Amino acid sequence: MAEQFGVYRCEICGNVVSVVEPHPPELVCCGQAMTLLKAKTKEMEGEEKHVPVVQVEGNKVVVKIGSIPHPMEEKHFIELIQLFAKGKLIAEARLYPGQKPEATFLVEDASGLKAREYCNVHGLWG
Template sequence: MTERRQVYKCEICGNIVEVLHEGQGELVCCGQPMKLFEEKSSDTSVEKHVPFVVWKNGRYLVKVGENVLHPMEEKHYIEWIELIVDGVVHRKTLKPGESPEVTFEIPQGKEIVAREYCNLHGLWVNKL
């Protein structure tokens, strides 16, 4: 059974999908079950992955790495940063060479969840 907002990846072709509607079936791509990403929430490595969120001047700044930003190289980078505010999803796709930080100009909310996806280390979350 799938759950809303879960993220899955095909280990063969690299397709990544996010569940928008829960269902009983198994997600399959290229003839094989897709891998469910677990949301990781604590860093143990030198490279930081947990999204850091700041509310300032009527907007949210979300960056990957509070003091040292995550690398954004061709082979290792943050593919997207997502901010969920009171159930509404806001997402920015990134490319190598860009900064791993995004400003979202949206109203301040009560329930805040930030997620990011690193092409090498998977899905990371910070629930505020």
């Protein structure tokens, strides 16, 4: 069964799926099971351009990717930013080449927020 809030990638075509509600059976693409991605962390090489930085101003939350802005080029960009509160996905934003590597969300409660992002070249970070 797919893991709730799991991000899966097809090793053949590169298709990426974010699971909102888990349902059996396993996720399959191109005739084989998709790979569950594990989020990389601050301790890994490349973190300065990949680890989400969460800034809270009242009920406005800005998630910027990296302490150094991440490239947003046609072949290398941030595709997805997700915001979690108390272990639940509360918001997400799709990004495209040419945009800033950040997203702004409005929330009712800004306590316990965590963010993660998916880079089309370097994978899932959080």
